[in-house]
Amino acid sequence: MSVVEANLGHDVHSHDEHEHHELNFWRQYIFSEDHKVIAKQYMITGIFWAIIGAAMSVIFRLQLGFPGADLSWLKPFLGDWITETGALDPNFYLALVTMHGTIMVFFVLTAGLSGTFSNFLIPLQVGARDMASGFLNMLSFWLFFVSGLLMFISIFLETGPAAGGWVIYPPLSALPQAHMGSEMGMTLWLSSMAIFIMSSLLGSLNYVTTVINLRTRGMTFTRLPLTIWAFLITAVLGIISFPVLLSAALLLIFDRHFGTSFYLSEIYINGEALPNVGGSPILFQHLFWFLGHPEVYIVLLPALGITSEVIATNARKPIFGYRAMIASIMAIAFLAFIVWAHHMFVTGMNPFLGSIFMFLTLIIAVPSAVKAFNYITTLWRGNIVFTPGMLFSIGLVSLFVSGGLTGIILGNSALDIQLHDTYFVVAHFHIVMGAASAFGFFAGIYHWYPKMFGRMLNSTLGQIHFWLTFAGVYLVFMPMHYIGIAGFPRRYYQFTSFDFGKSFTDLNMFVSIAAIFTFFAQFIFLWNFFYSMFKGKVAPQNPWNSNTLEWTTPVNVGHGNWVGEIPAVYRWPYDYSKPGSDVDFIPQNIPHSQTLESNFPHENEYIAQEKEIEAQNYNDQFASH
């Protein structure tokens, strides 16, 4: 705001001086307050964690696909976690599973996805110079960085990182004597998550404030691109649910270090009866899933927002049912808060609660189905251009549907009895939340890379990357349903201890091979990503002929995003292939008075409002009032 004060009395162009103000290297690239730099920081950090998280899954898939194989060749990386006989240590197996989940859910798909695209797109698409608070935004990234650093350090502890599953249910996670992974690793996990939650809150508050307060002239809520709607609702979800996880984590810290009994009761362990009575491990699960379930949508909604935008642009059609899309995002977000106990049907919770939660859970299928149908109708009679971003978006819709459908089974408490904590669940959520959101991440990167780096990614490589990944994801997770139907439990180091676990050794091997294959396919992307940053074709102004505001900024966007005034907005972002128009897109900043040939009768009435819109400039921090 001080910028506004300082510029009072100057004319509109006084910001030029401001823009050319040179920042030193540290302020420009490291402790930057520019949303675009912060977005890139989130993206690079997210990609780094994605590689680590995916590599971990490859290691435990080796164990699951080839039990008893000699893994001595991993000794240089894993040291003593590989035993003398070349086997993977079962404690470390659990640590890998736990870290894979934590990293992927929180660091990659929450921070990586929201952090990158909310930061990058909100100011650019609503028409703002930057986030509401650049400083808090910077703080948000660096808290995330510190949280990641703590988690990273925990991987190298002698007792290993946290290893009780990403849900860290106490008492296992509360008792260091119960499990190697509940020692220092868990302490660091909890500290890391506490800091992560702070980071997430600062970020979310910024997103919400920016969307509500810093929209440019004429950018009413019904003219917001669906990306922004998705980011806004996601941020609200995060603000409401993450503090609950923080409290759950704090109480767990108290139980671990200060002798309280929030989650502990009647425990006898290592030859000792503990004094704690009266606590409830179920309490933790309620608190955890009160975040944990909205978290699924925190991960997925931004991906769906990105998809909406990319599909409309590349189908050259308006998104079908814009208002229905917003309504279903809101419905999903609301329902997300009242379905958490479907993760707990067989915890011994009152069965009546189970009935209620089953009912509420299955309602979510309705808005989700509406979204899927709307995407498909958007493709209908389109003129589809298969950019890599478009491919990933269509792939996302396919995964969202395929994975979402099995949710209808798992949300049914009677059917969940058998399937709970089996590979059926693993297959379900990896498709609908993991892979679908990752596809959203890829779609976003392919689509907005030109805006981020001023250069184009190689389309052909992107297309190859898509097909290999798409096939790979289905090959990994479809067979996993069969493994789940056969009753194989999750988080098992090996299945051979049980007779019922001896079917499907070949299928497990297949899944592992497919997972490794998919992992290596990602290097095509990595190469494309880093190579194009320096050697890619220079991006044109608006490479996808898109309507949204970010494409009105210079190819290499500077500080403050727009040179001169921020454009005003006169229409919704989906005027693609409008009848009467001789081009197949009309950007948001084109007034109706310039498109008389394509205006619908009711749109001609908007012409009268144009002057009024242009007269406003209260949201431009660089302009005078």
Added chain:
Amino acid sequence: MIYLVGLLLVVLLGIAIAVAAKLQKVMGSTQSESDAPVPNNKVNAALWMVFLVAGSVAMVWSYLASRDAFLPEASSPHGRETDSQFWLDMGLLTIAFFIVNFLLFFFSWKYQYKKGYKATFYPENHKLELIWTAIPAVIMASLVFLGFRSWTKIMADAPADSQVVEIMGKQFGWIVRYGGVQDNKLGAYNYKLITSDNEMGVDYSDEASMDDFINPSEMHVEVGKPVLLKIRARDVLHSVYIPHMRVKMDAVPGMPTKFWFIPDKSTEQMRAELNNPNFDYEVACTEVCGRGHFAMRLRLIVEDKASADAWKQQQKPLLSTILEANPKFISKIPEKLRAKAMNYAPYVEEADSTTASTGSAAAASASMR
């Protein structure tokens, strides 16, 4: 190994795309394809259909090939009910799966970029939205109704004539406790009484505890009669999972839980049906509980009443085992119950069980492990 063939196909697909892309580059200048805003638009459009066909074939084939490895028909009535509901739901969902993915992939191919074509401006249709809100809502409602009906039945109170078995999870194994052959009633327990002798913390100030016996490797139940599992955990969370019975319930320290079911196929019957003389029902753990989580195996033997009763007769009451190892334990039992407790002292056991078979000795040693 046959799955490797599938994988190989994908690799080949990848190579095919790469080659196609190369060709595209070489021929790009002479082909009209270069009019499309991105390269390979036609190839990618075609690949959706390839993926659709290949994917559908792979889905059907892989299902048929995997079916044999699924669990056999449930050995409990509620399990058969949820199974048939599962396959009904699965059937409906598979239809939806194919329809939606078909439309998605087909439209992607059909409406690929054509030069000079203009997409249809079609931003909304309230009637359509209503239809596809209503249809899933109705289907969901009926599925919820079915699920709700089964769930309330399964979670209802156990019948009064149930055989009661207590099962306790610990790192890393299960211990079962029976009410004993004299009173057939489970005695009280207290976690503070747990010692290496008294692993379940059985409270001997309760008269009902005297004849209780425990077993850390086997659970025997009578076929066709409801079983009520009283579930608890003594250290961390565990979860009782009997895959063939479709039974699952968490074991929670400090909060006893329960699950009842009717095992209506004996182990022998299953061995005959599956043509596998080594078949055994198994109890596993499905809540991660530490290093040995993957190996918490307990055998479940479902047999006729005579065999189950005979097995129970052979089991040595826990009190006998404790007194054998530690005769002074008798001083911890309240005075008024001591005389009764002395009945379970080792010499009594030796005196009146001259007929005890070698099997009994084996079972007793098993219970001491």
